[in-house]
Amino acid sequence: MSEKDHRPLLLANALLTDPASRTQSRGGLLIAWGVIAEIGAAVTPASAGPDVEVVDCGGQVVAPGLIDMRAVTGEPGAEHRETLATASQAAAAGGVTTIVCTPETHPPIDDPAVVDFVLRRARDTAIVRIHAMAALTKGLKGQEMTEIGLLSEAGALAFTDGARSIMNARVLRRTMTYARDFDALVIHHTQDSDLAGEGVMNEGEFASRLGLPGIPVEAEAILLERDMRLVALTGARYHAATVTCRASLDILRRARAAGIAVTASTSINHVTLNENDVAGFRTFCKVSPPLRHEDDRIALVQAIKDGVVDAIVSDHNPQDVETKRQPFAESADGAIGLETMLAAGLRLVHDGSLDLVTLLRALSTRPAEILRLPGGRLEKGAPADIIVFDPDVPFVLDAARLKSRCRNSPFDGARLQGQVSRTIVGGSTVHQI
The missing domain is CATH 3.20.20.140 (Metal-dependent hydrolases)
Known part of the structure; x- marks a missing residue:
């Protein structure tokens, strides 16, 4: 793992949505060393240290x-x-x-x-x-x-x-x-x-x-x-x-x-x-x-x-x-x-x-x-497998643009809403738009 991967990441200005506790709240989430280090309203860019990468989620949903x-x-x-x-x-x-x-x-x-x-x-x-x-x-x-x-x-x-x-x-x-x-x-x-x-x-x-x-x-x-x-x-x-x-x-x-x-x-x-x-x-x-x-x-x-x-x-x-x-x-x-x-x-x-x-x-x-896997929750110490998405972004599905090797989608040409802007696995960003 590189030094960049080790760098803490703060997801600020987010709608924190934890289905495990069935709660939603405004705040931030700090990721360090592959796990959730801090979460809540007090987690803001102002609370971040100098080595923390800060991402403003713009009110988007942050969820497991x-x-x-x-x-x-x-x-x-x-x-x-x-x-x-x-x-x-x-x-x-x-x-x-x-x-x-x-x-x-x-x-x-x-x-x-x-x-x-x-x-x-x-x-x-x-x-x-x-x-x-x-x-x-x-x-x-x-x-x-x-x-x-x-x-x-x-x-x-x-x-x-x-x-x-x-x-x-x-x-x-x-x-x-x-x-x-x-x-x-x-x-x-x-x-x-x-x-x-x-x-x-x-x-x-x-x-x-x-x-x-x-x-x-x-x-x-x-x-x-x-x-x-x-x-x-x-x-x-x-x-x-x-x-x-x-x-x-x-x-x-x-x-x-x-x-x-x-x-x-x-x-x-x-x-x-x-x-x-x-x-x-x-x-x-x-x-x-x-x-x-x-x-x-x-x-x-x-x-x-x-x-x-x-x-x-x-x-x-x-x-x-x-x-x-x-x-x-x-x-x-x-x-x-x-x-x-x-x-x-x-x-x-x-x-x-x-x-x-x-x-x-x-x-x-x-x-x-x-x-019996450790994911599926937003809490301190949980694995930093996190997604950031806007549930309201509209789009028409073009199956030809999907990343799967095959194209047999039942939603080809359908009008959908909801776009994932960032996917994080073990603290590392693996997808971003």
Whole structure:
């Protein structure tokens, strides 16, 4: 680290927004040696020493960096879609200071050597913090569980089969039991592949009008209900990867009322878009699980407000032209989202659905708590993973200007508000405009 990196940084004249304590106040924040040294109204340019770099934030929001619990990064094996370096650049531009990548690589992250490769590669090439999730089952095939203990020792932060659900309840029970013994977090995608069948969008009237096969919400609800029973049976730490419908929210409420300690997230796409956005057969809006009815979207937003849904993820999944510029039914699932997650989420703030603190809590504090990471808070001694942004700056998204290697954004051409002016990781500025 250079002397410049060691130089203290004071973010003055800021709207300090701490989702951990649910507070907002005017003041300043002093960063030194990679942590928050001082914070509050008394932190001003006048209080700074001669060696402190002072940045006048002009009343912009200063908040903890976002923590994205679910992103496909491609490397190793699919570098044409995304690398750890390009994913980190997109993340920094969008205010994401920590990425947790899924094991859907080639080879999958199901061996300690692959975990080690990803973490070393991230340290060498990425400008934000990157953690790896390891596979729950070998080869992501849902048949034989991985060596959870060895993978944990290698640095795996959590365990998931990505966008694949483990259909064999006996395999999942054994995996949960084994994970419990290592206090490992199980993150599971809940979609019954048999019930989903050949469906490509949400089942209902709109799918019928488009002539596309649908996926019923029951495909999600049935598997989530099964998982709740397995969690009660095993006592495992469990997180539902992407809940998308009212039926799933009812299941989560009942489970928690019964004393089952589970957490859940949804994707930024499912709280800001609905099934109508696939009109015109827009393949950039083809995701898994599919975009749901507007009533489900509204229910998800309310569930975030109520704390039933803990976190919002980008579900960043880069797909190249060959896999997306296809007839809707044949195109690959997935949308990029690291760079647009905050701006898209601010739609909910601007329309009055959520307040800013609640949104940031779902994007930073709760992911940090679930993953047992030290970020997600503005307090003395906390890691200096900080973002500065103006929530009101309007822009039209030009996907060609995004830093991700692929361009499959569902918000291409959309009018958004909210621009990150500075992203700080460990006290060092990694993005600035």
